[in-house]
Amino acid sequence: MAVRLTVAGLSDTGRVREKNEDSFVVADLAGGSLGGQAGTARFEIGERGVLLAVSDGMGGHKAGEVASALVVQSLPRALGELAGKLPDDALLERAVLDANRTVREAAQVPGRKNMGATLTALYVHGPTVHIAEVGDSRAFVVRGGVIQQVTKDQSYVQLLIDIGAVRPEEAEKAPMQGVILQSMGQDKPVRVALGRLELRRRDCFVLCSDGLTNKVSTEEIRDTLRASRNTDEACARLVALANERGGEDNITVIVAGVSGDLPEQSGAESIADTWEVLKDFDAPVEMAAAR
Numbered sequence: 001m002a003v004r005l006t007v008a009g010l011s012d013t014g015r016v017r018e019k020n021e022d023s024f025v026v027a028d029l030a031g032g033s034l035g036g037q038a039g040t041a042r043f044e045i046g047e048r049g050v051l052l053a054v055s056d057g058m059g060g061h062k063a064g065e066v067a068s069a070l071v072v073q074s075l076p077r078a079l080g081e082l083a084g085k086l087p088d089d090a091l092l093e094r095a096v097l098d099a100n101r102t103v104r105e106a107a108q109v110p111g112r113k114n115m116g117a118t119l120t121a122l123y124v125h126g127p128t129v130h131i132a133e134v135g136d137s138r139a140f141v142v143r144g145g146v147i148q149q150v151t152k153d154q155s156y157v158q159l160l161i162d163i164g165a166v167r168p169e170e171a172e173k174a175p176m177q178g179v180i181l182q183s184m185g186q187d188k189p190v191r192v193a194l195g196r197l198e199l200r201r202r203d204c205f206v207l208c209s210d211g212l213t214n215k216v217s218t219e220e221i222r223d224t225l226r227a228s229r230n231t232d233e234a235c236a237r238l239v240a241l242a243n244e245r246g247g248e249d250n251i252t253v254i255v256a257g258v259s260g261d262l263p264e265q266s267g268a269e270s271i272a273d274t275w276e277v278l279k280d281f282d283a284p285v286e287m288a289a290a291r
Helices: 064-082 088-106 156-162 168-173 218-227 231-244
Strands: 003-012 022-028 039-044 050-056 119-125 128-134 138-143 146-149 193-198 204-208 251-260 275-279
Touching: 003 022, 003 050, 003 231, 022 064, 022 251, 039 231, 050 064, 050 204, 050 251, 064 088, 064 119, 088 119, 088 128, 088 193, 119 138, 119 204, 138 218, 146 218, 156 168, 204 218, 218 231, 231 251
Parallel strands: none
Antiparallel strands: 003 039, 003 251, 022 050, 050 119, 119 128, 128 193, 138 146, 138 204, 193 275, 204 251
8 A cells, every 4th residue: 555745844033032952853753854954855654654743842841952852853763763562552652751861861960950842743554544642733624625633632611611610611711822832852751642643635834833833823824735846835834824923933943744645535434433542641739840
């Protein structure tokens, strides 16, 4: 079964911050990648699969840019070393935990204490994509004109929504904005959220840091994809839109289009019908850690 990805990535400092603490990687585990460079790549999914990942350095801590860079460097390396030795869901989780350990060990160097980063990663292997999350960077899938967020923010605001203290429409005004419940590299054990999606022809994925989603709504992301001629243009338009609205944070976007020998979406099938949560993230308020 031939499955192909057309992927573009773009990371921008924004209009306010002096440095970019975001990082991303697009890597074929058999060789070849975008690294963290802007551009477009095309992959045929081979036996080892393809990784897409976005990491947002912890802006409130020292060396956030170092933490995010370590995440996107160590994750494909760990996946490559373990590929074929574990089932895909266990493979991705183990690789995330290995990357977390790498960041935590690097944080022992003077000047890097308490550094950390988010991680949202897609591992595409055959007709299936596995998705891992630590923190609040997001992943979306667009199928048949419908967009769905397939990650769930591991944030204090999301926790308030989950317990009914805040309605979703009140989230932007909720207290302790920008507080996440866990990150890569912190001393507390990381609980990796995992999900699995069966691919359909013409699926499209968006991975991004919160520099995009704090400025651009989910529906606007979908509409921008519709209006764009290709993945590279979609990335550029999304970053430009976030900058037009202030660009107070770093902005990173990966857009990936799926093609090849895959089933078409049936008329009655929704994204939820092909999505399975393998491991959810549940955490008490006391796990909160300011970014």
